[in-house]
Amino acid sequence: MRPGRILWLAAVVGAAACVERATAPAVCPAYCPNGSLTVVDTLLSGAVSRDSAYRGYVPAHRAGVMLAAALPGIDSRAIFALAPLGVRVQLGTDTTTFPIVGVDSLRLFLSITRRDTAAHNLTLALYRLPHSLDSTTTFADLAGAFTDSLAKTVNIDSLLARSNGKDTVTGDSVAVDTTKRVAVVMKLDSSQVPYTSADSGRLALGIRVGADSLASIALVVDTIRWFVKVDSIHGSDTTLVHKLYARGITFRSFVIDPPPAPFGSMLAVGGVPSARSILRLSVPRAILDSSQIIRGTLILVPAVPASGAPADSFKIEAHTVLADFGAKSPLVFDATRTDTALIRIGATDTLSIEITNLLQFWASDTLAPHTVMLRSQAEGANLAEIRFFSSATPLSAPRLRLTYAPRFPFGLR
């Protein structure tokens, strides 16, 4: 073809090229389609049934942190046991061991992972405890030791006020890292924590926290370092060798007074050992199957104010379950099928938990049990607990509020 014809064709093709822009604002009702989206909002009072609470999901000795608090109505103390030092140690690279004849000192390394920054004169009191600590140890079991076996007290605020956070006299120090974690080093001498060869240097310690007010912390013990004296007499050499040996934690927990009260007919979430509540929801099939739920809210009425340290506001998670086995129902840990609500300590306001994600999941999976498990987002990591009225209290029973859209009337003229 001639160039002129090609240009002519190109112009034609260009003018006829595909274009698409069809969206225009409408003025109703004259220029609106027949049929429209409608939204219905309804409160289902009897939608929650067979609800109950269970405790013991995360006990204190399996919690990620130890909780120490001295609050009105709550006294919690951290307890932990350390690996034994032994009676003989190696000095060199060979396998020859030498007897430990004494201890110079030891340093306890611990970290405060959470604290109420409004608390002043925050002190840690370290106690020697019986070596028989285990998961069954109670607050009452250790009441005596926490009274008469004080090893040392450290004022964290005082240390923080010192240059570099160090007390050159006592050897204690603190440092705050970028995550607000407070690293504490407590130096103990042999009189505060004596080495007993009969126990192989086994140690069990406890920590109480104190402050002018709001004394509540979460802490972890990292390690302990012994500075020991070893008899290394070789021939005429009678020098005592001073060596450093580190030991880790073999057990950690915390004891609380008073212990958690029974639930009665209430639902409960949080606390230690942690409690969960299970609720079975009855959503009308006509809504779940034929409508699109755009908002679903579970409404719970607190039976008592949320308890815990004032700084321990916590999140409640609403999970659905893979199968309903009651207290042992396996949870679905999927962010898209989990809804949360924030609980403030002392609050008695009606709690609304948005469970839209769960309802939409049930709409898409008709075999999924319509069961909601409520749990604390950080189970065992704080003392906070909230209790709600259950369906056994009809006037304040859990309710479900649904906002949904019935099916659009497709196929109208």
Place this chain on the structure above:
Amino acid sequence: MMQGDSGRGGAAVGALAVLFLTTGLPNRLTAQDSQYGVQGLGTPGRWESVRARSTGGAFAPFDLTSPLMEASLADAGRLVAGAMEGASYRRSELAGTATSLRETRFPLMGLAGRVFGHFAVSGGFTTYLDRSWDVTIRDTVVLRGTPQPYTDEIASDGGVADLRLAAATRLRPWLAVGAGVHLLSGSTRVSATRRFDDSTSYQRLQQSDEVSYDGFGLSGSLLLDLTRALRLAAWARSDDRLRARVGSVVTAETDLPNMIGGGVRLAPSPSARLAAAVAWRSWSDAGPGSFNTLSWSAGMEVGSGLGPFRLGVRGGQLPFGPGATAPTEFGIAAGTGRAFAEGRGIIDIGLEHLRRSGGGLKERVWTFLLGLTIRP
């Protein structure tokens, strides 16, 4: 009709066909939209080729590539295949708000040829109703005691096609008759979306489904040559009901119109032709908000061979609108054509401008038309 220019062979035809089809993939085989069709059945198709549409539709009754009448097929000398594309640029003014819209459509494709001596048959499709639109609605609803502003977007994408099988013959040298059966078939993908301003509390609401349509129609027509220069055309068509289905459930049944029309063509010389046409359609059968329509057109085609010039005007009513009377439409069109490959390929182009008004709405539409006819 045009004559072929100097020979270039089938390669040129092939190149044109490729160009035509690659201009844009046909996402919709529908015609030109209108906001008037949102609340009604849709926007009726034109049933006109580019050549006929460039004359305002006046030549449609006499054009064998326009699926308006069957009797014109009797003039088919050999196999003819045709298709067209239209690219529309529409400005819609409603309640003080102007919106610019644009769409590309492929509203026509057909095949016609002579069989069994004097018989000619044709098969193809054209747009019966265009149901492609997309509207947004801004409003507020009170939910849980709080006003919640939202935006709805309701969209329909698709239409109803008219699948026509037609036959025609010339009973006398001055009389041609034809008849056709029409299967109406199509579907639309309808979606309804609501977005709340407070998207944190209220999730997006979205529903969609496919609505299918079916119907049936019969038509008949005749061409009468009073003289060598004067030809008359008359046609009638009756369609039964348009059934809308969602899944297997019939959700709506709407009566479709009966139609009659006619035209006259005067060809005082081989290079000059004048035509006029009129059509009446009983769209009020479709129910409330529908109106019977009377449409007219007049046009001319001068020249032949390398570049005929076409011009036409049209007017009439639109079948759907919100007021007490039917919206009106007036348009002018012009176009030309070019034959290639010894007349085996013809490319027609046209430009149409429409003005529609009624019920508070005004529409201005510019449509570029591109048609391809192949005679292998």
